[in-house]
Amino acid sequence: MTDLGLWGVPLAVVGGAIRVSTPFLLVSLGECLTERSGRINLGLEGTLVFGAMSGYAVAYLTGSAWAGVGAAAVSGVLFGLLHGALCSLPRVNDIAIGIALMLLGMGLAFFFGKPYIQPVAPDLPAINFGAWSDSPQVQAALRVNVLFILGAVLALVMAWMFKATRIGLVIRVVGDSTDAARALGLHAGRVRLLSTAAGGALAGVGGAYLSLYYPGSWNEGISSGQGLMAVALVIFARWSPINCFFAALLFGGAGALGPALQSVGVTEGYYLFYAAPYVLTLALLIATSSPNRALSGAPGELSITK
Template structure:
């Protein structure tokens, strides 16, 4: 008979499961922000986009009975927020950071207003792939219960990394982000490139929100995001604007977020709330380390406002 009591092995298994589940919205939002910042623009409004995408995805899944239509609707809603951010930032003397904060508040408030009827109803959730079905140990089966969006996020990270290095549009996005005068000299519209990149980034953030409401934790509530959209900005800086590194950083943030529940699963309850704060402490540490005099913003697109 296979031993199902794993003792302290429950902690790394729980952190593995948490890293996979909690990291998925981080991954999508960070990839969206990475694409946006590669074009030379910062979008701090992705927190509002994430929350509104979560509400839209949940409402669509509830009314249509299809969670995948909910994911698509969330992505479209996110792209509309991204397009709005990109359009406003084209106007003269407009600060992209200020507009991002305004849209973050607008998106969050809009989601809370339209989402009130969906707090109680149960919408169909996204299915999962059981990669641990070979094991008789419940903890292993739970740890390897993976949502398809996590796998899609991995493919997107690899695709973006490859595209930035090997495709014409990747070169155009990077050139626009590094030197707007050079892009204009080559005949490209800086505003159009940034508008499209911001719109695509918003789509990915909206999909990340759909994961929150339709998979994990799998319900619509007003406190669903817990600042993950803002933390994704720090994650992109930590990843040095590299999509593959964004995947690794998302896993790290996900594991940090799973630390508290993992310790609680083996009976450690003292300091539980402190361990739950691990992702926020990690964000604070990353921001301090990133702006310290000894560590420049290496790899940052030259047109970003934080580099000027």
């Protein structure tokens, strides 16, 4: 984008924000759903990585990127069910189980993914919203993957679900008070199990996005902690799906800043901006750690509220 001058920086940041934010968006929506039911899942980092590996492997073996997305979603459901089943046992801590499953998911992905580091799998399709421009840089920046659009629509659907549907009301009641849910005849454990499984599916799809579109390959360092950062993102978004969408774009823009500077010829110090998402995560956690507002809007049954 050097021929665009300084205009290339905001253009690259916008395009990069859309590309980088998609896994943040999908994982944070999954975690938002899980936490609204009263359970926290720190294992989504492992689910994300395993989803990236399984999605890439199935896409390579079948020749279909969408088959890979489906496989990643199934793997996420399985990890979610395992997490939910273990957390339903007496005297089991959600956070400890999440960390254990994070390590398990990453370990399994590294073990089974060794044969798929070199092979090339098909990519997911994208829509070129920059077709109006003759500039290849503009067209590249405005190529939007369908999973980003799916995530944006899903954020709206989830927000509507929590506010206006019986399913959303059930999840909110279970997340706020197990006793109230039992008084209404609801099975809190089953609701949390299904919510955790659905959240895991979204995290798995987020992993498939990483390996099948951006960066578009499978390797052991593909996630860079995005699953864990998404948990902080949900807290920052105050457990709102719409806020998760905008927060994901913020994180994505931070992640795209380093490559944007490099694209316009900044050769010194640009690599420091690659740390921007991690600095942003730390800053947001510090900013939201005030006793007066840190847990405002948090479901009452979350482990972090007790």
